[in-house]
């Protein structure tokens with residue numbers, strides 16, 4: 001079974017994707033890490049503004065060496081969102097995501113365009129969201145917990161800016177697929193959100 005999970009930044013989709021993958025014994029791909037890795041390469045080369053360089057970075061991405069801890073910074077979230085708006089970057093990362101989803105037994109993928117572009121035929125699709133202030137608070141606590149020096153206001157501003165860029169781009173914008181189930185986790189703790197997500201997937205399985 002393929003489970004496709006989309007939603008805006010820090011909505012909790014990765015947490016739910018990991019929990020669902022563990023529950024069903026499926027492999028999980030956090031597709032945001034791919035764009036973060038491309039953004040990181042471009043930043044390191046001083047070429048974030050260079051579209052051709054970002055496409056090349058995406059084409060030569062080695063997914064076996066992705067370091068989630070190093071990639072989950074606020075700076076790389078922003079860089080990822082910049083390169084992710086470029087059609088050539090998205091095209092370069094399409095096949096590997098589809099191959100991952102096509103594994104025997106299925107997979108869980110989370111991102112922005114999983115239900116709309118990468119796995120349009122997935123039987124179970126969730127669109128996970130939460131109010132921006134709630135998402136900012138969760139992400140602020142996470143980043144501070146990991147030692148980043150950042151303010152709540154800066155995190156909220158980053159989230160709003162990324163939401164706007166991700167939703168407004170012409171190539172694979174952040175969108176709820178018509179057949180995705182909306183799950184607002186604003187007033188749900190992690191366990192309650194997982195129970196709700198599991199119920200949605202079970203209903204689709206049945």
Ligand SMILES: Nc1ncnc2c1ncn2[C@@H]1O[C@H](COP(=O)(O)OP(=O)(O)OP(=O)(O)O)[C@@H](O)[C@H]1O
Nearest residue numbers: 009010011012013014015138142185188189190193
């Ligand atoms: N329902 C919840 N209640 C409280 N905290 C949550 C909940 N879901 C997730 N979190 C916490 O919020 C933060 C963001 O969650 P997560 O990384 O799953 O979001 P995401 O949508 O995958 O983010 P991104 O798009 O940036 O990858 C994490 O610190 C996570 O532990």
Ligand SMILES: Nc1ccn([C@@H]2O[C@H](COP(=O)(O)O)[C@@H](O)[C@H]2O)c(=O)n1
Nearest residue numbers: 031032035080081084111112113162166
């Ligand atoms: N399927 C995807 C996944 C991610 N992006 C872009 O990457 C940025 C970082 O993603 P996180 O999930 O790690 O926050 C995100 O803001 C998007 O711009 C994407 O376009 N498609």
